[in-house]
Structure formats: C-alpha cells, structure tokens
Amino acid sequence: MVRAVVDYGLSKAAAVRQFNTTAQTVAKWVERFRALGVDGLRDRSSRPLLSASQTPLATCAVIEALRRQRYTGRQIAVETKVSPATVSRVLKRLGLNRLAALDALLEGPSRQSALALPWLRAGCAPDDLAASGTHTRRVLVLASRMR
Numbered sequence: 414m415v416r417a418v419v420d421y422g423l424s425k426a427a428a429v430r431q432f433n434t435t436a437q438t439v440a441k442w443v444e445r446f447r448a449l450g451v452d453g454l455r456d457r458s459s460r461p462l463l464s465a466s467q468t469p470l471a472t473c474a475v476i477e478a479l480r481r482q483r484y485t486g487r488q489i490a491v492e493t494k495v496s497p498a499t500v501s502r503v504l505k506r507l508g509l510n511r512l513a514a515l516d517a518l519l520e521g522p523s524r525q526s527a528l529a530l531p532w533l534r535a536g537c538a539p540d541d542l543a544a545s546g547t548h549t550r551r552v553l554v555l556a557s558r559m560r
Contacts, residue, residue, distance in 0.1 A: 414439065415446045415454065455469050468495070480509045 414432045418439065423431070425439045430539040432439075441494045445453035472493060486504060492499040504510040 415442050418443050419446060444535070468499055468503055473507075476500055476503045477507055477509065480504055480507075480515065483515070 414428055418425060418428050425436060425443070428439045429436050442454060472495060475493055476489055479492060482493065486497055486500045490500045493500070501510065509515055
C-alpha cells in the first residue's frame with residue numbers, strides 16, 4: 414500500500430478504496446515510511462512510554478518502608494489510602510510481595526526463625542545439636558546463614 418502511494422503516485426484516497434482501510438491509516442503509514450523507511454512499518458508496541466497515573470515515588474517509598482516494618486498489604490493500603498491492588502503491584506515490583514523475600518533481606522535471624530529454633534534463643538551453637546536427619550541439615554544450613 415505504501416509503495417503504491419510513494420513509488421507509483423497512487424492518491425491516498427484511491428489507496429483507501431483499493432486496500433479497504435482508512436485515510437488516517439494510509440497517511441500514518443506513508444509518513445512513517447518517509448521518515449524511517451521500511452523499519453518504520455514494522456510492528457511495534459502500543460504500550461505508552463509514560464503513564465500519567467503512575468504511583469508517585471513518595472508513595473512507593475512509604476509503601477516500602479511500611480512493608481519493611483512487616484505491615485501486611487491491606488494494612489499498608491489503609492495507612493497510605495491507596496488501593497490494595499496498587500500496594501500489591503508496588504510490592505511485587507520491589508520484590509517485597511512475600512514475607513519470605515523480606516526475611517531474606519534481613520540481617521541476622523528473623524523473629525520467626527528465632528522462635529522456631531529454641532536452641533538459637535538459648536545461645537547454643539548448631540554444633541551442640543545431637544540430632545540427625547533432614548531437619549538437622551535444614552537447621553544447620555539456616556544457622557550458617559544467620560551467622
């Protein structure tokens with residue numbers, strides 16, 4: 414269609430009729446071809462480059478800070494007056510959508526790990542354990558990460 418208009422002098426109105434499209438489409442494609450050549454006619458994303466309704470960075474920072482204090486998504490939504498879906502989207506983008514991801518970022522033993530491992534609260538080293546099996550291996554790996 415573009416070649417017929419550009420190379421062979423077919424009018425845009427005739428191209429509209431011949432190729433069963435709109436005048437706007439013909440004009441847009443001819444303009445792209447003249448500006449960028451064949452590359453201008455390739456498929457491209459229709460996704461906008463910028464989103465006018467993007468969550469402000471200050472709100473994202475507050476969401477992150479509250480999550481690091483172990484607030485739930487619902488609590489964060491209430492606190493920041495943002496929808497739960499927005500909070501979920503921001504947390505996922507930050508990699509904090511699961512509490513396990515948050516625990517992995519903490520330095521030292523988390524509260525849950527200390528409660529789950531009584532020997533850690535008592536100050537025992539994992540070498541003091543006289544157990545065997547899969548559970549002990551997991552405990553030893555967890556303890557080595559906490560040191």
